[in-house]
Amino acid sequence: xxxxxxxxxxxxxxxxxxxxxxxxxxxxxxxxxxxxxxxxxxxxxxxxxxxxxxxxxxxxxxxxxxxxxxxxxxxxxxxxxxxxxxxxxxxxxxxxxxxxxxxxxxxxxxxxxxxxxxxxxxxxxxxxxxxxxxxxxxxxxxxxxxxxxxxxxxxxxxxxxxxxxxxxxxxxxxxxxxxxxxxxxxxxxxxxxxxxxxxxxxxxxxxxxxxxxxxxxxxxxxxxxxxxxxxxxxxxxxxxxxxxxxxxxxxxxxxxxxxxxxxxxxxxxxxxxxxxxxxxxxxxxxxxxxxxxxxxxxxxxxxxxxxxxxxxxxxxxxxxxxxxxxxxxxxxxxxxxxxxxxxxxxx
Numbered sequence: 447x448x449x450x451x452x453x454x455x456x457x458x459x460x461x462x463x464x465x466x467x468x469x470x471x472x473x474x475x476x477x478x479x480x481x482x483x484x485x486x487x488x489x490x491x492x493x494x495x496x497x498x499x500x501x502x503x504x505x506x507x508x509x510x511x512x513x514x515x516x517x518x519x520x521x522x523x524x525x526x527x528x529x530x531x532x533x534x535x536x537x538x539x540x541x542x543x544x545x546x547x548x549x550x551x552x553x554x555x556x557x558x559x560x561x562x563x564x565x566x567x568x569x570x571x572x573x574x575x576x577x578x579x580x581x582x583x584x585x586x587x588x589x590x591x592x593x594x595x596x597x598x599x600x601x602x603x604x605x606x607x608x609x610x611x612x613x614x615x616x617x618x619x620x621x622x623x624x625x626x627x628x629x630x631x632x633x634x635x636x637x638x639x640x641x642x643x644x645x646x647x648x649x650x651x652x653x654x655x656x657x658x659x660x661x662x663x664x665x666x667x668x669x670x671x672x673x674x675x676x677x678x679x680x681x682x683x684x685x686x687x688x689x690x691x692x693x694x695x696x697x698x699x700x701x702x703x704x705x706x707x708x709x710x711x712x713x714x715x716x717x718x719x720x721x722x723x724x725x726x727x728x729x730x731x732x733x734x735x736x737x738x739x740x741x742x743x744x745x746x747x748x749x750x751x752x753x754x755x756x757x758x759x760x761x762x763x764x765x766x767x768x769x770x771x772x773x774x775x776x777x778x779x780x781x782x783x784x785x786x787x788x789x790x791x792x793x
Contacts, residue, residue: 449565450504450771455493456779458504458772466567471518474573476528479586479793480596481563482507482762483774483786484532485626486716491775494718498558504771505564506532506556507599511793512577513567521574527584527793528577529748530563530570531740532556532600537575545742547575563599564771566790578744584752586793593759593787594751597631601785602747602758603740604714605631608689609639611712611735616640621677622662623701624691625653627761627785628714630660632689634758637661638750641687645680647673647700653784656760670696674703684709690735695719705731714738762787 449463468475484507489495498504509529512522522528535542535550542550553572554560561568570577586592605628614620618641622632625648636644637660645664646657654665666676678684684706690697693715701711702725711726713735726733750756764783766774767790774786 447566448768449562450768452490452498452500452502452504454500456491458491458775460769460771463503463565466561466565466569468514468516469569470571471516472572472574473516474512474519474522474570474577475514476510476530476568476570476577477513478508478510478563478566478568478790480509480592481505481788481790482596482599483564483771483778483788484600485628485778485785487775488779489716489718491779502558503560503562503565504557505562507596508556508563508568509596509599510568510791515573519573522577522579527580527586529580529595529598529744530556530568530577531603531744533741534570534572534576535741536572542575545739547739547741548737564768564788566768576741578748581752590757590759591751592793593762594757595748596787597758597761598740598744598747598751600740601627601761602631602634603743604628604738605691606635606743606747607738608632608691608712608714608735609635611714612687612689613710613712614639614641614687617642618687619643619645619681619685620687620689621645621647621685621701621704622689622691623647623697623704624715625650625657626691629691630656630761630784631758632691633657633660633662634756636689638756645677645685647677650781656784659760670700671703673700677704681706686710688712689714691715693717695721699725702726702731702733707731710734761785765789
C-alpha cells in the first residue's frame with residue numbers, strides 16, 4: 447500500500463509500505479477515503495519539532511470505511527464509514543470518562559511508528575473507543591459534506607475546544623488569535639456557542655474573508671503590540687475571552703495582552719516555542735487549554751454538520767490526491783493553502 451512518509455525537514459515522500467493489518471482483537475482496519483494535512487504537521491516539516499521519527503508515517507486526520515474488525519470489536523461493522531479523531535483512545539479509562547481522551551491511559555496518536563492517516567489504509571487500535579460511525583445515508587460523494595466531516599477529525603473540534611476553554615457563552619465578546627484553519631473554526635465555534643462579537647487577528651485577506659463568512663464581526667490585521675492596542679481600543683481595555691490558535695511565542699504574547707485583567711485565554715495552538723508567563727501572573731490571566739479531546743466533541747458537532755447547521759468546509763480550500771501529498775505540504779508551508787484535503791479512495 448502507499449503512504450506518506452517523513453524523512454526529514456521538507457522531505458515527505460509517498461512510498462510503498464507494508465499493508466495495514468489487524469494485530470490485536472480490539473483493532474479495526476480502515477480503508478482511508480479522505481485525509482487532511484494539519485498545521486501542526488508543518489512543525490516537523492519545517493524542522494521545528496521532531497514528532498514522527500525518521501522515517502515515520504505522517505498524518506493524524508482521516509476518515510474511511512471499515513474493512514475488517516478484530517474479534518473483540520463490538521460497536522463497528524465492516525462497510526461502515528467512520529471518522530477518526532486525531533488520537534486513539536480506549537473509551538474506558540478514568541481520563542476518557544473525564545472527556546480527556548487525548549490523555550487516555552492506553553491511547554496514542556496516529557503516525558510515526560503507528561499507521562498514519564495520509565495513506566491508503568490504517569490499523570485503528572482501540573477501535574470501539576476511537577472511531578465514530580457515520581449514518582449509512584451520509585453521502586460522502588458530496589464534496590462539501592465530505593470536507594465538512596473531515597474537519598471533525600481535528601480542526602473543528604480543536605477550535606471548539608479553544609472556545610470552550612476560553613469560557614465563551616451567549617452574548618460574549620471574543621478575540622481569536624490566528625487565521626489558520628483552527629482559528630477559522632474557532633470563529634465558527636464561538637458563534638455556535640452564542641458569542642455576539644468575534645474579533646479575529648490575522649494577516650491574510652483570503653483567510654479573513656472566510657472568517658467574515660463564518661461570523662467574525664471585526665478584523666484586526668496589525669501585529670504584536672499594535673494588535674494588542676487595537677483590540678484594547680475595540681473592547682475598552684481587553685476581552686474577557688481570548689482563543690489562541692497559533693502556538694508561537696508572539697501569538698501567545700498577543701493573546702495574553704488582548705485579555706482584560708482577570709480574563710481567560712483558551713490556548714490550542716501547539717506551543718513549539720517557550721512562552722513568557724509574567725504578564726499572565728501580573729494581570730491574573732486565566733490560561734487554560736491544551737490538546738483538544740476531539741473524540742468527546744465529534745458526536746455533537748457531527749449532528750450539526752449533518753443537519754446543515756454547521757459548515758466548516760471552506761477551510762479545506764485545496765484538494766489533492768495521495769501522490770500529491772508532498773506538494774500539499776509545500777502549499778500549506780508557503781501559505782498558498784489554508785488547509786489541504788487529500789482524496790485517497792472512493793467513499
